[in-house]
Amino acid sequence: MRQIILDTETTGLRAEDGNRILEIAAVEMINRKLSPPDRHLHRYINPERDSEEGALRVHGLTTEFLADKPKFADIVDEFLEYVRGAELIIHNAPFDIGFLNAELERLGRGRIEDYIGGVIDTLARAKDMFPGKRNSLDALCDRFEVDRSARTLHGALIDCELLAEVYLSMTRGQDSLLVDLEVESVATHMVQDHSRSNVVRGPLKILQVSDEELAAHAAYLADLDKASKGQCIWSRLTTVAEAG
Structure with missing residues (x-):
């Protein structure tokens, strides 16, 4: 199963106000194993406008720094080919999906849903797992003991790497369930084999829960x-x- 952990940084909070994507990062994960760094996708983008003051304080990417970077139209084919058919893992997915769709529709390229296999919103999952708790990426890193000491400003690539660790921690129980099912299947075959060979089994051990x-x-x-x-x-x- 191919999954892509994805994050964007933008010039502001609302795509409806004409805000644009200025950084995009995607980290590949296949069968819950992160691919090597050379398989990551990370691009700075010239958004063709200034960032709002609040957004600039968050990501620190100035208009001057982005001036010579490619525009979204220049990287759209590379990006769509990279994510094609994969399941996207995004924290607060409606935000990033909204911006991606605004960029794609601006170029007449449809919607991101036309290219991918689905979306997992880790924020929505975290709210189900930890109702009433803070579920920002920082809070989840702290909860799952993921080291975020290198994160001083929001950056799409480092946020993807942190989210990958958080997602694996959030869903580790699913792996355990699969392992349990495999063990149960193996145990069933062993019991059947023992019954055929008349093996004498010892008394069944009963474990009781302590007070x-x-x-x-x-x-x-x-x-x-x-x-x-x-x-x-x-x-x-x-x-x-x-x-x-």
């Missing part, structure tokens, strides 16, 4: 229920089970 583990689990559910304002389904199931 400390039960208390820690209850405290975790209470925190989760509080953060979700009483919407934690596990707390409801526990209450029903105890009542039964």
